[in-house]
Amino acid sequence: MSLHLKRLSEADFSSMAYEWHVCVENSTANPVFLGWPWLYSWWEVWSQVLGLELVLIAVYDEEGALIGLGPFYRRAMLTSAGVRVYRLYLIGSAWRLASTVRTEYCGLVLPEGREDEVNDAILSAVAKLEWDELICSDVVGRDIARLSPALWPTANKPSFINRMNDRGVRVKTQGAFDDWLTGLGKNTRLKAYNRRTYLRELGELTFGAHDSENHGDFLKRLNDFHVVRWGKPVFDEDALRFHQLFIDRLPLGGGRAELTTLNFNGDCVSVLYDVVVGRWRMNLQAGFIEDFDSKVALGLLHLGFAVESAFKEDSVDFYDLLAGGGKKHFYKSHFQGEPVEFSTFQLVRNPIIGFLYWLQGIAPGPASRLFNRKIGL
CATH class of the missing domain: 3.40.630.30 (Gcn5-related N-acetyltransferase (GNAT))
Structure with a gap:
């Protein structure tokens, strides 16, 4: 079977409410937090003020119907040590970037019955982009597995760093x-x-x-x-x-x-x-x-x-x-x-940044905080 992938523009994003809704209805995604009303409203309010670059991957089936979505954005940041880092985020979250509304059940929009195929296609497209780390906030178990380092189609697999866990009912x-x-x-x-x-x-x-x-x-x-x-x-x-x-x-x-x-x-x-x-x-x-x-x-x-x-x-x-x-x-x-159970984690594929995070993780509390202020990650 042949899938067609396209990186969508902000104009595409703004005008696809119905198509997005049908896609979510036929998926395993959370219909509130991964729905178009939530994600596009989040993007409209915070994208410009935070200087975000849209990385919205759409997946179309053999008949041209939208069946999957990878809702990401990218932001370049300059650390206090003068290192430029490219970060990918899932739209709706801005962990350690800014205070916005909290988006839970973050992840990809995948069609029921073809989850693995579409998931692999989105990861393959994202892997070709320039980024050092991907930050995923408030993701639940099944969607954590979908972003597992083992599934990324690169020789240099990203490393997984768990940052925070939370729970709901x-x-x-x-x-x-x-x-x-x-x-x-x-x-x-x-x-x-x-x-x-x-x-x-x-x-x-x-x-x-x-x-x-x-x-x-x-x-x-x-x-x-x-x-x-x-x-x-x-x-x-x-x-x-x-x-x-x-x-x-x-x-x-x-x-x-x-x-x-x-x-x-x-x-x-x-x-x-x-x-x-x-x-x-x-x-x-x-x-x-x-x-x-x-x-x-x-x-x-x-x-x-x-x-x-x-x-x-x-x-x-x-x-x-x-x-x-x-x-x-x-x-x-x-x-x-x-x-x-919700998890916030990073996927780090830049080996230098990964090593710095490792050093930060093994350092005692005060040293770790000082290290973070100096490096600015």
């Missing part, structure tokens, strides 16, 4: 909500569900949808809650612009925003920012009044309503809580979901 929602609820620990069930009764004895408690077309007000309220709780907004100016673009574009990727509020006696006390694409519902952010009532954990209570809503939607298979912990503990582990 996703709840399967195909069964009955009551069964999931029964499986929770007593304390978690109290916080995520039973406290509804307590609040309804005190006043009017309602869970409802916010007008997604008026998402600016919703995002502002979310930021305001975070300022009170954390001392700073969750979204800076660039991130706000990103999320506004992303929400507007979600329908182009077959999705929608689920912006919900929890109201008590007519006042909004909690907001939850979810999105639904394909068979996934994902919780991107939450904000609430922390000292609302000593007996009530508003964030967990609101999540309980959202999970129940996901169980009621036949087309949704997962409610994904994504990576990251809470303010005090990893509350997601109590939600009776399956764990998801």
Whole structure:
């Protein structure tokens, strides 16, 4: 079988929403973070300010249909030691480069049934480009294997350096909500569900949808809650612009925003920012009044309503809580979901840079930090 590969331009990227959506639908890729609305909005907000070069590899089948995507970018950097380093990244991540929104489930878009063939084709194309290291952030197990050094078609195989691991939780929602609820620990069930009764004895408690077309007000309220709780907004100016673009574009990727509020006696006390694409519902952010009532954990209570809503939607298979912990503990582990392990790693094919990383790795803590400041990698 013959595949055709093409490196796409920024103009191509901007105009391929539908084609990209069909490609993702027929793939094993995460439909939110590897969908066109997320990745193109990320590129539009941060590519110019960070000086990024698009390296977007498209794979077409024998009939000319788009079946695979390698969403990369390249950036040249000059270290403090005066060494020029070419880095490849997966679009959506900027590890150690800048603070942007977090993109999880990063990887390649590969068609079901032809994953190996298309994966090999993309790696072969990328291997011909000039780069010293490839940085892959928040990649899950199956996609880590797809980028394994052993699969790269070069005599000089890249070396693998693991940098960071994180974990998330996703709840399967195909069964009955009551069964999931029964499986929770007593304390978690109290916080995520039973406290509804307590609040309804005190006043009017309602869970409802916010007008997604008026998402600016919703995002502002979310930021305001975070300022009170954390001392700073969750979204800076660039991130706000990103999320506004992303929400507007979600329908182009077959999705929608689920912006919900929890109201008590007519006042909004909690907001939850979810999105639904394909068979996934994902919780991107939450904000609430922390000292609302000593007996009530508003964030967990609101999540309980959202999970129940996901169980009621036949087309949704997962409610994904994504990576990251809470303010005090990893509350997601109590939600009776399956764990998801994320890895951030580098593939280094420049032997000199690889040796420098090795030296940095074996040096004691203070020496390693000094070494890094001097070399600037």
